[in-house]
Amino acid sequence: MSPQRLDNSQLESLPTEILQPAYDRSQVTPGIVHLGIGAFHRAHQAWYTENRIAAGEMDWGIVGASLRSSGVRDQLVPQNGLYSLVEKSNAGTKIQVIGAVGDVFVAPESPARLMEQLARAEIRIVSLTITEKGYCHDPASGNLNPQHPDIRHDLQNPQQPRSALGLIVGALQLRRERGLPGFTLLSCDNLPSNGKLLGRVLAQYVQLVDTDLAAWIAANTSTPATMVDRIVPATTDTDRDQMQGLLGCRDEAAVMAEPFSQWVIEDDFLYGRPQWDRAGATFVQDVEAYELIKLRLLNGCHSMLAYSGYLAGFETIADVMAEPAFRQLAQHFLEFEASGAVPVPGDFDIAAYRAQLVQRFENRALRHRTWQIAMDGSQKIPQRWLGTLRHQLQQGGSIDALVLALACWIRYVSAVDDAGLPIEVSDPLAIELKALCDSHQADNAALARAFLGFAPVFGDDLQHNERLQQALAAQLGRVASGGALGAVRALMETSPA
Known part of the structure; x- marks a missing residue:
């Protein structure tokens, strides 16, 4: 009954x-x-x-x-x-x-x-x-x-x-x-x-x-x-x-x-x-400043932790944040990359907001799954990462965490995690993205060029940025050889925060 x-x-x-x-x-x-x-x-x-x-x-x-x-x-x-x-x-x-x-x-x-x-x-x-x-x-x-x-x-x-x-x-x-x-x-x-x-x-x-x-x-x-x-x-x-x-x-x-x-x-x-x-x-009267802060800090960091954390075998965001290198990566991204790419209203405490985000990500009771956050990445990445990336490239700022996040996403849509297990990729462009990975899997530089030239996600401008191409190829190699966690640890050894 x-x-x-x-x-x-x-x-x-x-x-x-x-x-x-x-x-x-x-x-x-x-x-x-x-x-x-x-x-x-x-x-x-x-x-x-x-x-x-x-x-x-x-x-x-x-x-x-x-x-x-x-x-x-x-x-x-x-x-x-x-x-x-x-x-x-x-x-x-x-x-x-x-x-x-x-x-x-x-x-x-x-x-x-x-x-x-x-x-x-x-x-x-x-x-x-x-x-x-x-x-x-x-x-x-x-x-x-x-x-x-x-x-x-x-x-x-x-x-x-x-x-x-x-x-x-x-x-x-x-x-x-x-x-x-x-x-x-x-x-x-x-x-x-x-x-x-x-x-x-x-x-x-x-x-x-x-x-x-x-x-x-x-x-x-x-x-x-x-x-x-x-x-x-x-x-x-x-x-x-x-x-x-x-x-x-x-x-x-x-x-x-x-x-x-x-x-x-x-x-x-x-x-x-x-x-x-x-x-x-x-x-x-105008919500733009608030939405950019949320999209580029909270959502951008969430997606970064989801792709890298999923590849490394972590089920939830709280699990990812329990690993010190990932927590440091989140803090680095929020402070040195995302915060500089948003307009901040005069009464808004951006430092307190960053600290609050870290605490929210560490909520063990919530069990927010990395796989759920990773869904539909091709539709989310232009809003969550690429505006920040363009700003940082234009200003000559840090792009380390963003590029590592892109490398992890590319590895994710290849449909195989760091343990060699298959990934059920939920994305409207999953077939096209997997084909890009399969066509260039032996050449990280070619793989970086192919993705940055994929206009439905990246538009027409980023494929011409030599700094970005070289950095992405390098991180693709690190993720492929040492896994997402290894790449995060290596990056955090040389980065502030």
Whole structure:
């Protein structure tokens, strides 16, 4: 017999130390549709929104949508949208049941039903966490990729769209036809200038659909940028089993997270918004400085530790940080490479931020897997590393850690780790990247040139930098001969910090 699932009927019987909705969920009406309702959204934006609903802003309920599979819907719908947010730290665990999410739709099952939800008059915000690849863009240029299979499909089949852009444009067309206003589009993905990117690819897509509709959308939507920050590892079956013991019922949608959370948002909402600032978010005129700090320091360091640590056989980021050479590598990267490549707001303490990052990476309770962070590297590296790399090359600054990170990533996409074991590489360009590795595996200089000349990731400029080519070839050789850990130790013996 299956255990009782968490749902509305179970709330009264939960242990008293577990926070839960104290409001009447039947009185909540939707104001937000969120595309890509994965773990990060549920641990971040939905958590902030839960705070505002509990404070009486009952017209900002969330309708979730999965763009690929039914997994999250099958977790949440039997639970009346309820799930546990579990904050884990070295000091202990805190559990809160979140009630902000109402219904959940699966786009591939019925795109028309989801577009109808998006076209409801009460929906004023459409937020997104669809990952970098969900924008169907060229990461190197930031423009729409009109040859992307989903874009080609949606242009030919506008009533059955697959992409977020196709769904959004289809819904906005319905709203226009019905005399309704548009909505604010709120990207919450880890991309530089994510609002500008979303606005740009949306405009480029709709120009291919209908120029009159394009003009209407430009006048009836806004795309404010955001910076989001919270470490949210994938929930495991072990986590769910432990939660069952704590809750007294089964929560298939439980989400694990660190206690830290940050959300910086450009205040450009056309049709209202929750008072997320009263829940701890920060509204600003321009989010760029904050997002660059986060992307280039936190995300850049995270990816560096993930690729090098995975190759060396470490399962989690905390495991990687327990090795002194990796901890020193993180500190070196943060202080001597990433910090110099970001604008720092006048009231922002960059040294304290670096120290806080190291502490967050050392959170043993979180178990953030290196393999999870390493996913989709070809889409992340342009934002997380290459801006810093270009800045450091231009200024003649240190590139040691960045080049070692690139060498580890190249070794990673070759699909073999330092122990000779196969790697399951999850990346939309995995086949092309593996082919580059296989074609040049005996010549590190040629391998470095081939990757730096791979325009979908590196653009057209870095392949001409002789300093970078030589440094990358050298590090590829060190990683190949001594493994990632050996290369990190060798570098740290000659570097400050």
